[in-house]
Amino acid sequence: MLKEKRVVITGASEGLGKSLALRLAKEGAKIALLARDHKKLQAVACKVGDLGGESLIVPVDIRSKQAVSSAFQKIKENFGSIDTLVNNAGVWLEGKTEDASEEKIRAVFETNVLGHIYCIQMVLPTMKKRKSGHIFNVISNAGFEPSADWGIYTASKYAMRGLTDSLRQELQGTGIKVTGFYPAGMNTKLFVNAGYNYKDNQPWMMDKNEVVEIITFILCAPKDIIFDRLSVRKFIS
Numbered sequence: 001m002l003k004e005k006r007v008v009i010t011g012a013s014e015g016l017g018k019s020l021a022l023r024l025a026k027e028g029a030k031i032a033l034l035a036r037d038h039k040k041l042q043a044v045a046c047k048v049g050d051l052g053g054e055s056l057i058v059p060v061d062i063r064s065k066q067a068v069s070s071a072f073q074k075i076k077e078n079f080g081s082i083d084t085l086v087n088n089a090g091v092w093l094e095g096k097t098e099d100a101s102e103e104k105i106r107a108v109f110e111t112n113v114l115g116h117i118y119c120i121q122m123v124l125p126t127m128k129k130r131k132s133g134h135i136f137n138v139i140s141n142a143g144f145e146p147s148a149d150w151g152i153y154t155a156s157k158y159a160m161r162g163l164t165d166s167l168r169q170e171l172q173g174t175g176i177k178v179t180g181f182y183p184a185g186m187n188t189k190l191f192v193n194a195g196y197n198y199k200d201n202q203p204w205m206m207d208k209n210e211v212v213e214i215i216t217f218i219l220c221a222p223k224d225i226i227f228d229r230l231s232v233r234k235f236i237s
Contacts, residue, residue: 002027006032007029008086014188016088016211024053033048036059062119090140108152112159164180179218
């Protein structure tokens with residue numbers, strides 16, 4: 001179902017985004033790899049190539065609308081139109097709301113919300129014209145489960161939940177699918193990259209490769225099937 005499909009993945013340099021890129025390469029998808037770290041993107045592209053897949057490295061900071069516009073112009077020149085956008089990039093923040101600096105608040109909302117909006121804006125015109133496409137927003141279970149320690153982060157995820165549900169209604173009749181995906185914690189570097197000392201493979205952490213299988217299943221669903229929203233978490237028996 002994904003063979004020759006053109007897929008954009010943000011946050012593709014590591015973690016879930018990287019694992020998803022490698023998995024979709026096995027399905028024959030053409031993948032545009034978006035993230036800030038060019039060197040890490042190169043490493044992912046090499047692995048995609050080893051799997052016989054085709055990828056395009058697009059270094060970009062999605063917090064800048066101008067940078068996003070330039071990135072998608074490059075994608076258009078190399079891939080043409082886009083079939084699937086996976087909004088996966090994200091940053092973590094925890095702690096008391098009163099202690100959060102303006103810099104960190106802006107980083108959370110500019111990455112977790114505004115960056116995704118910019119990417120969506122870039123793909124919608126062509127998807128509408130073709131009357132097909134899939135916008136897949138990787139959000140978080142924080143998008144519907146508030147926590148006393150995650151106020152700013154939770155607010156960004158509630159915003160993405162609202163955007164996703166509204167966008168689904170806005171695009172009814174256009175042929176474009178919109179999915180909100182709400183995973184709980186995974187064994188990625190999300191927490192470490194934000195400066196928090198979370199040890200690997202905590203009991204509540206899901207294996208990102210298992211989560212990738214779920215996403216791949218959703219993206220490979222028949223044309224007349226849509227997953228509006230899906231929440232997944234680690235089953236602890």
